[in-house]
Amino acid sequence: MLSKRIRIIVGFVGTAMLLTFVLGLAHSISTGFAGFWGGLPFWVIAVTVLSMAVYDFWDECVRKEE
Numbered sequence: 001m002l003s004k005r006i007r008i009i010v011g012f013v014g015t016a017m018l019l020t021f022v023l024g025l026a027h028s029i030s031t032g033f034a035g036f037w038g039g040l041p042f043w044v045i046a047v048t049v050l051s052m053a054v055y056d057f058w059d060e061c062v063r064k065e066e
Contacts, residue, residue, distance in 0.1 A: 022046050025046075026042055
């Protein structure tokens with residue numbers, strides 16, 4: 001079993017990589033051919049999924065006691 005500190009570090013790195021990838025993808029869709037209004041549905045989905053990922057990180061790594 002990993003210690004709490006290691007879980008927080010690994011969870012943060014993984015969540016940060018996911019956030020970077022999805023936000024970069026959303027940015028490239030919105031500034032490319034689709035434009036802002038074409039990329040807006042993807043932004044809504046991306047923000048929803050990323051908020052769930054951040055909540056899961058907080059719930060599993062920060063709030064959970066050993």
